[in-house]
Amino acid sequence: MPEYQAPRGMNDVLPEDEAVWRHIRDTAERVARLFDYHRIETPLVEEVGVFTHTAGEESDIVAKEMYAFDDRGGSTLALRPEGTAGVCRAYIEHGMASRPQPVRLFYFAPAFRYDRPQAGRYRQHWQFGVECIGDGSPAADLEVIELQRTLYEQLGLTDLVLRINSIGTAETRSTYRDVLRVHFAPHLETLSADSQRRYETNILRVLDSKEDAAHPAVQNAPNIRDYLSEQDGAHFDQVLALLDGLGVEYEVDPAIVRGLDYYARTVWEFQPRGAGGQSTVGAGGRYDGLIEMLGGKPTPGTGFATGIERIALEVDRTEPDLGTTAADVFTIPHGDDGPAAVLKLARELRAAGVAVHAGTPGRSMKAQLRAANASGARYAVIVGDDEAARGVAQLKPLLGSGAQREVALGEVVGAVEG
């Protein structure tokens, strides 16, 4: 075993994986452009308050999963555990409130969470996310959901189910939590240990308990929809109506409650049909209070983030052949004078936009041709002493059954392109 390994829960993306990653990244950026979203890159680290004040001190990603540290100047920084807070910080810092609203942004960046790794759950994982800031309407939620749905569709992930809910505002949730406490109090002793713990820490999650799913108190629990304010209820109804109008399938799922404080009103997840666990491919929600938490003026926002590794797991299954990259030309320098001539030829080819894989001098012709063949290049270009002296090259097609022919050095570019 090597002395050093990648840190736990963090992975290398190797050249052979890169084809899938590039496909996902290119597709995501293309779809973002179709919706006129613009790329933003924020620092990998932020002052820790950016996350603690928005996600909430009690949230899992802050309380137990955040990589926080003091830098040499005494500032407490944190590796970003999610993308939204940093983007909103940038929105405020750069006065984006004075741009035409809403501001539409996307990012493709790594996030860090110190939790126990599993397939599809990593301490460093990559997210593609979009934020639509400055539009509080249900239409903005729909735009973001539609962007997300389009992305999955274009990636060939068709068997996903959209689960959606409304969790109201912070106030309605507070009220609802009180209602739940009163509701569950008499049943506390018959609930599982997990639920008893959640009763104290995050009572909304009692509703999501797998152990107690059949418990009468869970089944008869009050529905948060009954506690939404009139405006929140109307907002959610409009979101659902817009989804219906677009013909997007969804399930209203009261179990989706979101662990971050900044969420408000609409929240949703996309999951592979019939799967749970670490399989949520992407999730989003509205965060109307977030900008204010960061010291900005009250500004609505909505967005989603999707996990690249999790998409890659699905893409691997549905679309195994994404093609490999190969150079156009594989050079075979031979003899004493071949290498110098080949170097010059390679420069001309590259200047013309032809990708050249440089062969290794000093190996036998057979070894070099085997390598050329294995590389997948379309042509081998052989230059030995004889060719160098006469100013020619042997141009050998590798893919078909075409015959090798001799070409003047100056005409190789044309021959290869033609």
Added chain:
RNA sequence: GUGGGUGUCGCCUAGCGGUCUAAGGCGCCAGGUUGUGGCCCUGGAGAUCGGGGGUUCAAAUCCCCUCACCCACCCCA
């Protein structure tokens, strides 16, 4: 963070107390005469069996600890 499974050359796998000075396939390197590939043949390099400790006359094979991955929970991307 809790419980469980797995861990043998770069990759996949055999071996499961002595015959292992650890075997095979893929891949890699070199050859199959003199400068020519894709198939085939031959040879070579490459692993102290995740790491450490212990039991035993003897351990890849048993026990303990540890690390990593995987599964369930938790939580989510």
